[in-house]
Amino acid sequence: MxxxxxxxxxxxxxxxxxxxxxxxxxIGLFSPIRRDPGNNYRYYSPEQVIAVNFxxxxxxxxxxxxxxxxxxxxxxxxxxxxxxxxQEYVLDMEMRRLxxxxxxxxxxxxxxxxxxxxxxxxxxxxxxxERRLVVGADNVFPEGDPxxxxxxxxxxxxxxxxxxxxxxIGGLHKSFERFLANPGQPDKFFSVDPAGNAKKEAGTYLIxxxxxxxxxxxxxxxxxxxxxxQHALTPHGPLYAIYLHEEICLADPSQYLVxxxxxx
Amino acid sequence: MxxxxxxxxxxxxxxxxxxxxxxxxxIGLFSPIRRDPGNNYRYYSPEQVIAVNFxxxxxxxxxxxxxxxxxxxxxxxxxxxxxxxxQEYVLDMEMRRLxxxxxxxxxxxxxxxxxxxxxxxxxxxxxxxERRLVVGADNVFPEGDPxxxxxxxxxxxxxxxxxxxxxxIGGLHKSFERFLANPGQPDKFFSVDPAGNAKKEAGTYLIxxxxxxxxxxxxxxxxxxxxxxQHALTPHGPLYAIYLHEEICLADPSQYLVxxxxxx
DNA sequence: TTGCTCCTCACGTCACGTGAGGTGGC
DNA sequence: TTGCTCCTCACGTCACGTGAGGTGGC
Numbered sequence: 001m002x003x004x005x006x007x008x009x010x011x012x013x014x015x016x017x018x019x020x021x022x023x024x025x026x027i028g029l030f031s032p033i034r035r036d037p038g039n040n041y042r043y044y045s046p047e048q049v050i051a052v053n054f055x056x057x058x059x060x061x062x063x064x065x066x067x068x069x070x071x072x073x074x075x076x077x078x079x080x081x082x083x084x085x086x087q088e089y090v091l092d093m094e095m096r097r098l099x100x101x102x103x104x105x106x107x108x109x110x111x112x113x114x115x116x117x118x119x120x121x122x123x124x125x126x127x128x129x130e131r132r133l134v135v136g137a138d139n140v141f142p143e144g145d146p147x148x149x150x151x152x153x154x155x156x157x158x159x160x161x162x163x164x165x166x167x168x169i170g171g172l173h174k175s176f177e178r179f180l181a182n183p184g185q186p187d188k189f190f191s192v193d194p195a196g197n198a199k200k201e202a203g204t205y206l207i208x209x210x211x212x213x214x215x216x217x218x219x220x221x222x223x224x225x226x227x228x229x230q231h232a233l234t235p236h237g238p239l240y241a242i243y244l245h246e247e248i249c250l251a252d253p254s255q256y257l258v259x260x261x262x263x264x
Numbered sequence: 265m266x267x268x269x270x271x272x273x274x275x276x277x278x279x280x281x282x283x284x285x286x287x288x289x290x291i292g293l294f295s296p297i298r299r300d301p302g303n304n305y306r307y308y309s310p311e312q313v314i315a316v317n318f319x320x321x322x323x324x325x326x327x328x329x330x331x332x333x334x335x336x337x338x339x340x341x342x343x344x345x346x347x348x349x350x351q352e353y354v355l356d357m358e359m360r361r362l363x364x365x366x367x368x369x370x371x372x373x374x375x376x377x378x379x380x381x382x383x384x385x386x387x388x389x390x391x392x393x394e395r396r397l398v399v400g401a402d403n404v405f406p407e408g409d410p411x412x413x414x415x416x417x418x419x420x421x422x423x424x425x426x427x428x429x430x431x432x433i434g435g436l437h438k439s440f441e442r443f444l445a446n447p448g449q450p451d452k453f454f455s456v457d458p459a460g461n462a463k464k465e466a467g468t469y470l471i472x473x474x475x476x477x478x479x480x481x482x483x484x485x486x487x488x489x490x491x492x493x494q495h496a497l498t499p500h501g502p503l504y505a506i507y508l509h510e511e512i513c514l515a516d517p518s519q520y521l522v523x524x525x526x527x528x
Numbered sequence: 529t530t531g532c533t534c535c536t537c538a539c540g541t542c543a544c545g546t547g548a549g550g551t552g553g554c
Numbered sequence: 555t556t557g558c559t560c561c562t563c564a565c566g567t568c569a570c571g572t573g574a575g576g577t578g579g580c
Contacts, residue, residue: 283545283546284543291543
C-alpha cells in the first residue's frame with residue numbers, strides 16, 4: 001500500500017483525530033478512497049487532504065455535518081459558492097458577537113478590579129475619564145418593594161434600546177440633592193456599554209464606596225455631603241451608582257460593592 | 265408570587281429557553297431563588313437576570329458549564345477576574361481563527377467563481393493583480409506515481425512554513441520552458457494564502473484553462489505556445505497552475521479545472 | 529514472538545431538545 | 555370547565571471519546 005495512507009498517517013497529515021476520521025466515514029461524510037478487502041483497513045490518498053481540510057474549516061464553524069455531507073455528495077461549484085456565501089454572513093455575525101463578548105468581559109473586569117482596589121471607608125476626589133452608557137427610561141417607584149417593578153421595566157427595555165444586559169449596570173440620580181433625598185431610588189438605571197449612546201462626562205468626581213444591597217446608601221450620602229462641605233466642593237450634574245461587585249461576584253447581597261460618584 | 269418570575273417570564277426576560285433554565289437548575293449551575301413548596305414551581309427574582317446573563321456570555325464562549333458552576337459557587341472577585349483573563353486570551357485566539365476561516369472561504373469563493381466564468385477553449389490575455397502565496401520547497405519527482413511523494417512532502421511542510429492547507433493550492437513552474445518540457449510536474453507547490461510571504465506579481469498574464477487531473481496539460485501547453493508565437497508575446501517569470509475546481513467542487517478528477525498563467 | 533496499528537461494537541459525555549403523562553392556577 | 559403553564563421522567567440528538575476484545579503487518 002505504498003501510495004496510500006493509513007488512518008494514523010492521514011490523521012497526522014490532516015491534523016484530524018483518527019476516531020473522528022472513523023466517525024466521518026461511518027456517517028458517510030468523508031471516506032477513504034479504498035478499503036483493504038481482507039482486513040478492512042482504511043486507506044486514504046494524499047490528495048484527500050484538500051477535501052478534508054475544507055470539511056474541517058466548515059465543521060469548525062459549526063456547520064452541521066449533514067449539511068457538509070450533502071455538499072460533498074452533490075459537489076458542484078454553484079452549491080459550494082452558495083454555502084460559502086451563507087457562511088461568510090454567519091461568520092460576520094459571529095465575529096461581531098465575539099467582539100461584543102470581549103467588550104463585555106473587558107468592561108466587567110475593569111469594574112471588578114476597581115472594586116478590589118477600592119477602600120470603602122474613604123471618600124476620594126479623582127479625575128475620571130469619559131464613559132459610555134445606555135440609559136433606561138425614568139423609574140417609577142411604587143409602594144412596597146423598592147426595586148422589583150422599575151428594574152423589571154428597565155430589563156424589558158433592553159431590546160428596544162438595543163441594550164445588552166450582560167454589561168455591568170448602575171443607577172443614575174439626576175442630581176446630588178435627589179440622591180440625598182432618596183439614595184435607594186435611582187431616577188434611571190443604566191448599563192455600562194462602551195458602545196452606548198449616552199455618556200458620563202470626563203472630569204473631577206467625588207467618589208465613595210459602600211457595601212450592601214442596591215438600596216442601602218444612607219451612611220454614604222451623609223459622608224459625601226460632609227466631605228463636600230469641608231472641602232468647599234459643589235456637586236453638580238447627575239450622580240452615578242455603579243454596581244461593581246454584585247450577584248456575579250458575591251453570593252451575599254449585604255456584601256455587594258457600589259461605587260457612587262458625582263462631578264464637582 | 266407577585267415579586268417573582270415564573271420560568272416562562274424569566275425565560276422571556278433573559279432570552280434563555282425554559283428547558284435550558286431547568287437543565288441549569290438540575291446540574292446546579294443556576295437555580296431559582298425559590299421553589300413553591302406545594303407544586304415545586306420555580307420562581308426567579310429579576311435581579312437574577314444579571315447573574316444569568318453573565319453565565320450565558322461564558323457558555324456562549326463554550327466555557328464548560330462545570331467551570332462556570334464552580335465559579336458561581338465560590339463567587340469571589342479574584343476568581344472571576346482569573347476566568348475573565350483566561351477568556352480574553354481564548355477570545356483573542358478565536359477571533360484570529362475566525363478571521364482566518366473568513367479569509368479561506370473568501371479566497372476559495374473567488375477562485376471557484378473565476379473557474380465558473382472561465383472558458384476552457386480560449387486563451388486570454390489579462391491584467392492580473394498581485395496575489396500572495398506560500399511556496400513549498402523544490403519538488404523531486406520519482407519514477408512511477410507522479411504526484412504522491414512530492415505532494416506528501418509539500419503537505420508535511422505545512423507546519424514548518426506556517427502554511428494552512430485549507431487555502432486553494434497550485435503548482436509553480438520556474439519558467440514557461442520548464443512547463444512546456446514537463447507540464448505535469450511543477451517545480452514547487454504553493455498555497456494561495458493572502459497572508460503569504462511570497463507573491464505572484466501583478467501584471468499582464470497569458471491565461472489558459474484546462475479540464476483534467478493535476479497532471480494533464482499536454483494540449484494546453486501547445487496552445488499557449490502557439491498563442492504566444494502568433495501574438496509575438498514572450499512569456500517570462502514563473503508559470504502558475506492554480507487548481508480552481510478540484511476535490512472539493514467535483515467528484516470526477518477528469519473534470520478538475522486548472523488555470524494556467526504566465527507573465528508576458 | 530513482540531509491539532504497534534488496525535478493526536468493530538458498545539457505552540459514555542455534553543448540553544440540551546422532545547414528547548409523555550400528570551398537576552395546578554385564573 | 556377550559557386553556558395555559560408548570561412539573562418530572564425518559565428517551566433522543568449531535569459529534570465525538572473511551573475502553574473492550576480481537577486481528578493483522580513488520
